[in-house]
Amino acid sequence: MPDSLLIIPRWVVPVEPEGAVLEHTAVAVRDGRIQAVLPTAQAATRYPGYREIHLAQHALIPGLINAHTHAAMSLMRGLADDMPLMRWLQEHIWPAEVKHVSPQFVKDGTLLACAEMLRGGTTCFNDMYFFPEAALEAALEAGMRAALGAIVIEFPSAYAADPDDYLRKGLALRDQFGDHGLLSFCIAPHAPYTVSDESFRKVSRLAAELDVPVHLHVHETEDEVTRSIAEHGVRPLERLRRLGLLGPGLIAVHAVHVLPDEIAMLGGHGCSVVHCPSSNLKLASGFAPVAALLAAGVNVALGTDGAASNNRLDMFQEMRQAALLAKAVARDAAAVPAHAALRAATLGGAVALGLDSKIGSITAGKLADLVAVRLDGPELAPCYDPISHLVYVAGREHVSHVWIAGQAQVVDGILKSPSWSSLDSRVEVWQNTLSLQVVEH
Amino acid sequence: MPDSLLIIPRWVVPVEPEGAVLEHTAVAVRDGRIQAVLPTAQAATRYPGYREIHLAQHALIPGLINAHTHAAMSLMRGLADDMPLMRWLQEHIWPAEVKHVSPQFVKDGTLLACAEMLRGGTTCFNDMYFFPEAALEAALEAGMRAALGAIVIEFPSAYAADPDDYLRKGLALRDQFGDHGLLSFCIAPHAPYTVSDESFRKVSRLAAELDVPVHLHVHETEDEVTRSIAEHGVRPLERLRRLGLLGPGLIAVHAVHVLPDEIAMLGGHGCSVVHCPSSNLKLASGFAPVAALLAAGVNVALGTDGAASNNRLDMFQEMRQAALLAKAVARDAAAVPAHAALRAATLGGAVALGLDSKIGSITAGKLADLVAVRLDGPELAPCYDPISHLVYVAGREHVSHVWIAGQAQVVDGILKSPSWSSLDSRVEVWQNTLSLQVVEH
Numbered sequence A, B: 001m002p003d004s005l006l007i008i009p010r011w012v013v014p015v016e017p018e019g020a021v022l023e024h025t026a027v028a029v030r031d032g033r034i035q036a037v038l039p040t041a042q043a044a045t046r047y048p049g050y051r052e053i054h055l056a057q058h059a060l061i062p063g064l065i066n067a068h069t070h071a072a073m074s075l076m077r078g079l080a081d082d083m084p085l086m087r088w089l090q091e092h093i094w095p096a097e098v099k100h101v102s103p104q105f106v107k108d109g110t111l112l113a114c115a116e117m118l119r120g121g122t123t124c125f126n127d128m129y130f131f132p133e134a135a136l137e138a139a140l141e142a143g144m145r146a147a148l149g150a151i152v153i154e155f156p157s158a159y160a161a162d163p164d165d166y167l168r169k170g171l172a173l174r175d176q177f178g179d180h181g182l183l184s185f186c187i188a189p190h191a192p193y194t195v196s197d198e199s200f201r202k203v204s205r206l207a208a209e210l211d212v213p214v215h216l217h218v219h220e221t222e223d224e225v226t227r228s229i230a231e232h233g234v235r236p237l238e239r240l241r242r243l244g245l246l247g248p249g250l251i252a253v254h255a256v257h258v259l260p261d262e263i264a265m266l267g268g269h270g271c272s273v274v275h276c277p278s279s280n281l282k283l284a285s286g287f288a289p290v291a292a293l294l295a296a297g298v299n300v301a302l303g304t305d306g307a308a309s310n311n312r313l314d315m316f317q318e319m320r321q322a323a324l325l326a327k328a329v330a331r332d333a334a335a336v337p338a339h340a341a342l343r344a345a346t347l348g349g350a351v352a353l354g355l356d357s358k359i360g361s362i363t364a365g366k367l368a369d370l371v372a373v374r375l376d377g378p379e380l381a382p383c384y385d386p387i388s389h390l391v392y393v394a395g396r397e398h399v400s401h402v403w404i405a406g407q408a409q410v411v412d413g414i415l416k417s418p419s420w421s422s423l424d425s426r427v428e429v430w431q432n433t434l435s436l437q438v439v440e441h
Helices: A040-046 A071-076 A085-100 A103-119 A132-142 A163-177 A197-210 A222-232 A236-242 A260-268 A277-282 A290-295 A315-330 A338-352 A386-393 A423-440 B040-046 B071-076 B085-100 B103-119 B132-142 B163-177 B197-210 B222-232 B236-242 B260-268 B277-282 B290-295 B315-330 B338-352 B386-393 B423-440
Strands: A005-012 A025-030 A033-039 A051-062 A064-069 A122-127 A145-152 A183-189 A214-218 A250-254 A272-275 A299-302 A370-374 A399-404 A407-411 B005-012 B025-030 B033-039 B051-062 B064-069 B122-127 B145-152 B183-189 B214-218 B250-254 B272-275 B299-302 B370-374 B399-404 B407-411
Touching (some): A005 A040, A005 A370, A025 A040, A051 A338, A051 A399, A064 A250, A064 A272, A064 A299, A064 A315, A071 A103, A071 A132, A085 A423, A103 A122, A103 A132, A103 A399, A103 A407, A132 A145, A132 A163, A132 A183, A145 A163, A163 A197, A183 A197, A197 A214, A214 A236, A236 A260, A260 A290, A272 A290, A277 A315, A277 B315, A290 A299, A290 A315, A299 A315, A299 A338, A315 A338, A315 B277, B005 B040, B033 B040, B051 B399, B064 B315, B064 B338, B085 B423, B103 B122, B103 B132, B103 B407, B103 B423, B122 B338, B132 B145, B132 B163, B132 B183, B145 B163, B163 B183, B163 B197, B183 B197, B222 B236, B272 B290, B272 B338, B277 B315, B290 B315, B299 B338, B315 B386
Parallel strands (some): A145 A183, A183 A214, A214 A250, A272 A299, B122 B145, B145 B183, B183 B214, B214 B250, B250 B272
Antiparallel strands (some): A005 A025, A025 A033, A399 A407, B025 B033, B370 B399
């Protein structure tokens, strides 16, 4: 059990209420939870014996939630860049996956992703990939919170033979680990163009039965929409609506090519959208209408997507990108202000995952997933508004401390778990293996 | 005089030829210049007595060139965000400038900017601001290369009374410091909407006489174009063409709202465009057509703009942003590949400033403005392609060493000059002064 702590930062940015910045405020942590957010002057008296952590130049924020990634793809970071989507997938990513993806690949790749995400202030990630049991193992070794997707796709892989096999394997994991404090589960049908109506119907039924979110890529590219019209007579979101998938449990990733009535439909059904701005730019998918989605009441979260199409698992980058890009897309410099981007990266992710009663803000009673960000030095001075600085100025390199359920995972920028010692050499082996394929190709 | 050095990195990325990555290669530096780029195996024999610097995990790149900034505005970093351009300017930035801008403000603000830029691998900046003599002083104290703009604007300021006064003061600086090895000069008429035809004619004549570039904002917003048509009957670039300003000496900053024939005109006249992607997004100015500009033969450089509209002076961020954004704008994932973004941030800036015979690439005979970037750790592993990693993965925090004319200014991430000791406290004084105004407002 971790220590009881009194964290005393320069600023507490609790995210709820949105835009709040608290000074002279301490956060008491006990048994992995936030026990109180209270005036520093009263803290030591009310919580004697708690270990005090003074962070005089820091903002304390809720842990960042990466609401869409394929963590294991970190091993393919920069394997193939600057090429059209289908060539990238068909000539590089898919062949590499067919040849190399195994439980060990997923374990090592996810561990690498966890190391990167933890050092960058991400405390929770929503994963979609083959062999989720290996990602689960990595997350637990790293001490990270994870939502694991029971992936569903029509194509066989080294992991599973058919949609039923995928579902069975993914959900068995949930049966086994459903009670683990760091874990939650989604059903993750890959995308409208890789999943049949029959499979979607099963997903819809099971998600309702088990009360788990449904995590899928949707309306990412124009081509996806065109193909859906050709094959199903309707655009993907309308197809999903008919199949019963629209609702508060839907985590719609990307939502780049959405029309005004589709935006209204997502809002009306209480869906969440995971905006992945770097990935949408890098693959030339387009510009998601984030300001319009927010205005329609859609819960917006942020994700990095996999490292092969980003090439960083860096939620600070996605916050900045989301806030900047939305302004030019909406032609309004006031669109998606800094606090809205921070909310999307924290509470927005928690709502999407159905975890907002547990994480996403610095609120007494929630789990102590906390991140300290150091806001001094020539890159960050002067500081008129810490929330503006968190989004527009700070980078992941300014993260000094990370706690997950009250357990320190990063202290002064250093990863604490012993799991990391042999990671470098294992990643090097994978790099050599995958490089060989690049040469062969 | 600095040491004679043999820098032996893991990779040399010389930028010329574009896309080249040299392994087992050393760079010999003597008397502030790059003496040779040669196989490591021969280096110690050919250059005995040179101090060897081994950088086993690093890429060595040319110093980054920030081709458009208002360095002193670093003191207004985040002073006012998330608001429309004219409200931002009229209610916040301009009142702050009228009240506070002085030689001391510019000196301290530019020093702060230099500290930030140096640590981030920027070795040269092209500045446009009031009191350029104070910016000059700061650059020399910081040991940075700078191009200083003789600013021209119709409005009086604490610095100068009228356009002739601005020109006289700015050019006197050039007369006095024209021979300094770290300095060069531009004439910097602010923008088409703040400079008269008469002043532009003087600028054009003087620029030709003195053979200096002309540095100005142009086609930044739709409103600028609309106003020009109303006031001058033509769009700004056509007006500049008629006034004789289009040519290889023109540094056209922003060029967001440019039509195909204007792109062709910029290319045909050999102009440079400075793309400032973060600023264009933050102020909701729009999306510059960078791939089309490059295709038309326009020399493209990158700039951060001032810290008040970015809010970072971070050329790594601008490289990444330029490469990512261009893809979605051009609807082509192959647009502005990593090596093109790196070229824009180095040689592109050198060409714009007329300094490409001296800086911008790692070429024997050029000045030794060099930056080492460390490409290991969980954020950067694996590394299949160092140029991709420099643009899509690395951040300014991975810069370990910076040399300017062979002089080490950053070693292991630490600023070496003694100028930095009292900077923090001076910035704090300015922050308190400017904060008062925010409250009063």
